[in-house]
Each structure stands twice: as structure tokens, then as C-alpha cells.
Amino acid sequence: MNHPERILVIKLSALGDFIIALGAMRAIRTHHAGAHITLLTTKAFESLAIQSGLFNDIIIDQRPKKFDPAGWMRVRNIFKAGRFDRVYDLQNNQRTALYFRLSNMTKPKPHWAGTMAGATWRDVISSKATEPAPLRHARLLALAGIENVRDDDLHWLGGDHDVLRDLFKIPEPYVLIVPGCAPSRPEKRWPADHYGDLARRLYGWGLTPVVIGTHDEQPLAQTIITHCAQAIDLTGQTALSDLPMLGRFAAGAIGNDTGPVHMIAPTGCPTWVLFSASSDPKRHAPQYPWVRTIQRSKLDDLSVNDVMNVLKARDFRT
Structure with a gap:
């Protein structure tokens, strides 16, 4: 046998x-x-x-x-x-x-x-x-004889539009904001005040900012909300398996070089990733044509105007 x-x-x-x-x-x-x-x-x-x-x-x-x-x-x-x-x-x-x-x-x-x-x-x-x-x-x-290695789009994590609405009740269209990163890598984090100003401007474009992250990142979300009261705080309220569903129906996503961004990008969500000199976008950014990167030696030196000059309203899904 x-x-x-x-x-x-x-x-x-x-x-x-x-x-x-x-x-x-x-x-x-x-x-x-x-x-x-x-x-x-x-x-x-x-x-x-x-x-x-x-x-x-x-x-x-x-x-x-x-x-x-x-x-x-x-x-x-x-x-x-x-x-x-x-x-x-x-x-x-x-x-x-x-x-x-x-x-x-x-x-x-x-x-x-x-x-x-x-x-x-x-x-x-x-x-x-x-x-x-x-x-x-x-x-x-x-x-080892294995060909046709392709990216996984995380379709197996499921979640349709009705599930999204029932779980989170987010006004659409919405844009995901990912302001956190590993606590040991603060140099990879764009200031929360900058994300707050960005959220306010995106709301002016008719997009609902939705902040995602762990429970420990709730203070970042609260800082963002002080700048944009219409932003929705989902920090600490999502499982990892929820992130592809959120990305699948989002108009776009903006965040630091961190794991949740890698769970959003495979869904086809237009994604902008912010990098400091501590990591290389050519190596670490999600490798999809709908992902764009913005890099400065220090993220503190990246202004909101710099980011807005890269973002275009037509690049978001509607």
C-alpha cells in the first residue's frame, strides 16, 4: 500500500x-x-x-x-x-x-x-x-518542479456586500486608513495627526474614512477623529479575516508598511503605502499594479500636501 x-x-x-x-x-x-x-x-x-x-x-x-x-x-x-x-x-x-x-x-x-x-x-x-x-x-x-506560482487573492476569506453592511454599517463609499505598525518599528509610522488631516480632506471628496487596527491602536484612531469627526473607528473591532472583505468593497486604502495593508491589497483595492527609509518598497510593497508607494527618509518629513499631490479622486473606486 x-x-x-x-x-x-x-x-x-x-x-x-x-x-x-x-x-x-x-x-x-x-x-x-x-x-x-x-x-x-x-x-x-x-x-x-x-x-x-x-x-x-x-x-x-x-x-x-x-x-x-x-x-x-x-x-x-x-x-x-x-x-x-x-x-x-x-x-x-x-x-x-x-x-x-x-x-x-x-x-x-x-x-x-x-x-x-x-x-x-x-x-x-x-x-x-x-x-x-x-x-x-x-x-x-x-x-523543485513547481510552476505557476500566483498571488493569492484571499477569496477564501469570503464575506459579501450584505455581510459587510450587517457587520460594520459603514457609509459608502469609504476609504480604509491603516495608521499603525509593529510597536517595535515606530519609524514606519506616519504621524496620526497627518492621517487625521488626510481623513478630513478625503471626507471632503465624499469618502468616509474608516480607521482599522488593533485595540492598542485606538489612540491613533481617536487622534484622527479629532481632525475628522466623520471618521469611523474600527480599531480593535475587526479580525484579520475581516480585512479582505473590507478591502474588497472599499474605494481605496492608505496606510503604513504593515501587515494589514498586505491583506487589503490582494483584493484589488487601490492602495497607497507610505514608506520610510527603513524598508525598501521594491522589496516590501505589495506587488500589484493598483498599489502605489510614497517614500521619504523620515515619515515625519512627509506632509499631507505631499500625499494629496499623489492621490487623485479618480483613482478611488466608486
């Missing part, structure tokens, strides 16, 4: 990177249609991974510390118990390089697709710092 092929996909973080990798994950599932596919990821993305329907099992990475022999033994046991035929490493960092070494201590050793020396299918082009992740993923998978 032939057993299904056993595949492990590794993608740990962050949110935007996880969303970008979904196209590669779907291509792996299509290529290995009858396989038993396991995802090794972090707790934050477990729900999205389940909803995607791409995986038979999900293992949560426990991220062992450098001096944690028991933790590293648990990682080794993932490979020992999994008896994987193939591993697709879509993370390719120092941590997964260690995982690769641990996998080599098991029998049978899995075939590995990644950037590490000794990998079965090795992407030796050192372009990680300058090249968008989708191109890297497509090239790596092509080495």
Missing part, C-alpha cells in the same frame, strides 16, 4: 510575509494534491492557515532559545515523527538553517528546498535584500 507523500512547509512570520507566501503555499498544495501537508508556523497565523484549507496539519513553532537543549530536541522530534519526504522552507533565515541541520539528523532525511548549502533544491541567488518575496518563492519552487 502506497502512503501519501508527506510534505512540510515552513513559514513563521511576519503577517505581511505570511500573506505574500500564500501564493507559494497554494502552488505547493496544487502540485502535491494527494499529499499530507503540514505547516510549521507561529501561533498568530494558525487561524488563517486553518481557514486557507491548504494544510492537513499545523504545528506551532515553539521558537527555542539558543541555550535550550530540550527545545531544540522538540524541533528535532518534529522531523523525526513527521517522516517528511519534502520540506519547503519559505522562511529561509538563521532559525530555519538550524532546523535544516536538525532534519539531517533524522532517517530518512527529507529533500529540502531552501537557500542553505546542502539543500536538495538550493536557491543560490543572494537577492533576499533586494528582490520581492514572490519572485524568490517562485524561483525556489521552480527548482
